Amino acid sequence: MPPGGNEARGAALAELAALMHRLRTDPQLGCELEGASGEALDDAQRANLREMRREWQQSTALPEALVQARTLAASRYEHAWRAAPGQRLKGFLANFRDVMRLAREEAELLSQLQGVSKYEALMDRFEPGMTCAEVDRVFGDLKHWLRASCARRRNARARDDGDADRPFSTERQKALCEHVTRMLGFDFSRGRLDVSTHPFSGGVREDVRLTTRYRDDDFLQSLMGTIHETGHGRYEEQNRPRELLGQPVSEARSMAFHESQSPSFEMQIGRSRGFAGLLAPLLVEAFGAQPAFEPDNLYRLLTRVEPGLIRVDADELTYPAHVILRYEIERALIEGDAEPDDIPALWDEKMLALPPRHARRLSATARCRTCIGRAARSAISRYTLGAMYAAQWFAAIRREVPDLDERIARRPRAAPFDWLRDNICSPRAAGRSRSCAARASGERLNPAFPRAPGAALPCLSHRGCRSS
């Protein structure tokens, strides 16, 4: 988009947000929702009614002017960030203070409605039913484990795995990505795979748009990023019941549930030993036969842990540490316990307690930007919660299908896809995500799964999503 277009785009988004808000808060709709009886309804219809009531209550708690102002401020903030990525802290914070002020205002109103803390009230929009106590429980457990295992994993990383010969032509990477995406069931008559600076998935269910990016020195980034986005795309496009399209019950149960689909694809299927065996001949076909593509070596490459300074390049151990840090700062900002100007100092202080300490080398602006890019739009915790859910789903699948690896090596879709569809995406999954998780996997969110001996690799990264 040319820079001059941002204002018109922001105004159009704000206008649409206001129109949608008006539809959602229509008093007539409120009367009908209040008067509706759930008695004659089936499960899906009852879930629809519950979700529509929740939506109506949360929406009517917010004035239209706030909804509009929030959209405009987010648009202005994002544009300033894109237009001047090297921007100094002062200019960056000027726009961010506005975003934060409006997010706090929204959180305050939702907090009054729900009788919970401001951050919890805001989090409830993205993670219905999730509490800060629950996040603190799993993140607290994780923190201890991360600190202990960081040194051990570093040793594993030090081993000299055989790398593949560079460069990798963009054209061949593209063909490979499309092939693998198709293999994972993505329907190109209802979607596309394109290129963008920051990979993402979007669109509507009948037209899912995935993007990736190609580097000629690393085919794994585009490939695994594509597999990651395919997880999101499949969830949007096919894994939820088509006959309920447009009804609340067919929406993603929560952001963490959505974020559990991409690591299910990337970390649990895509980086498994079975998948390495499946991938090896495709890589030989694309880039020529070489020792790096021996399945065992390929598996080592797929599960190698390397440190990275920022979230999107972080390894599987740095990554969750990073998310925990951001969750803590985000919460302090929304609750009013910290101000945007405090972020660089807070970052340093919290980083001392978390691996890896080298991330302190980021500039103050980068610390802020990294930290608060999403703060007011969604809960950062969803990435790690999603990865933990994925580990828990696959532990459950492995209990049901002991030879999962062999099955993935033959046909990666069959076994895990059926389980995910029946347990995570079906309409009966429309309950709270906590109860759905318990029903699907036998227990509530358990941070032990990602580090269990059965979990074949450190799987807490969310590398594919590089949008913040």
Added chain:
Amino acid sequence: MPPGGNEARGAALAELAALMHRLRTDPQLGCELEGASGEALDDAQRANLREMRREWQQSTALPEALVQARTLAASRYEHAWRAAPGQRLKGFLANFRDVMRLAREEAELLSQLQGVSKYEALMDRFEPGMTCAEVDRVFGDLKHWLRASCARRRNARARDDGDADRPFSTERQKALCEHVTRMLGFDFSRGRLDVSTHPFSGGVREDVRLTTRYRDDDFLQSLMGTIHETGHGRYEEQNRPRELLGQPVSEARSMAFHESQSPSFEMQIGRSRGFAGLLAPLLVEAFGAQPAFEPDNLYRLLTRVEPGLIRVDADELTYPAHVILRYEIERALIEGDAEPDDIPALWDEKMLALPPRHARRLSATARCRTCIGRAARSAISRYTLGAMYAAQWFAAIRREVPDLDERIARRPRAAPFDWLRDNICSPRAAGRSRSCAARASGERLNPAFPRAPGAALPCLSHRGCRSS
């Protein structure tokens, strides 16, 4: 767009159309418009009030269901056409009959409101104040002239002008197009130039999107197409007063007025002798020195007339004949004097009276498709009316600026741009297009201008717009 996305896209467009219709027909708005007094208003405000009243009246004449159905049918029709360009007549007509039925329904309602014929009522939405009698008058005159001059122009075409050496690299064509677009005042901080199958201009005023297409055997197609779209883009983006953005008075006065901007740029400026002199060194820089780029030869290449079978490839003489034919068929369809199935026969019959006869070689489906692609969405006449307006504007400019060609050779923007801004794009241009044309050029639309000896070339083509 992947084919699966069409239904969702059509549904979204129809939903937006219904929402906009609801805003436009809000009874409260009607009361306010009725009660408003024009006394204390300035010219622009009075014009705004008049336009809002007109919009309100025309919109309230149409039921929301019709507005939605029309959008859905158009979307379905267009998708079927794109998905199967080789479609047989039967399948093509099945979708088109729906479009036509709804267009007639709309025309009938607007006809009752305005007390004019159905086609005239529909045309009034795109060409406020234009009558069929007026179109018949100028097209009748044109028809006679076309028939007489076709043979003469063919002889001119037969002369062997020196062509440039092929191929022309896409990269260099792209750089050339961007350079020329900038030279014509297009602001790339508020717009882009990209590639598409059918060149178009779109977007919003702060973000104007132009497209072109490159062929390695013909640099003039991309270049002149780009100049053409730049005319539309400049009108949207800069030539109308920014302080009135979003107000009716700043909208394009009529479709023909909008369509007069692109031939003003392409045919009147871009194919003038002065511009050929300006272009010559740029072509040498892009493609190397060669006799074809001598200014006199280049001017001959720019004004060469070649026959083409369909509108988008038609020459400057075939083109208006084609538009007249389509206008006549379009009118018969809307008035109910012909049915979609009659089109192939009607085409043949009318083609006998018009040059060039070879266009009869088109298949029945192509005749239908060519003929009715836009029938229900806008009046086809706008292309030729626009080209005639452009010739009339430039005759007026030449009266004021006798050395126009020399001025264009020095700086193509100055003289014509000021005149167009002050006479066509300024808020005082908000009256009916007929009175605006008369005020700007001293007389009503006059078909003599395109064929006057002062008009340096046959300028009635509208080659740049290739969307139907």
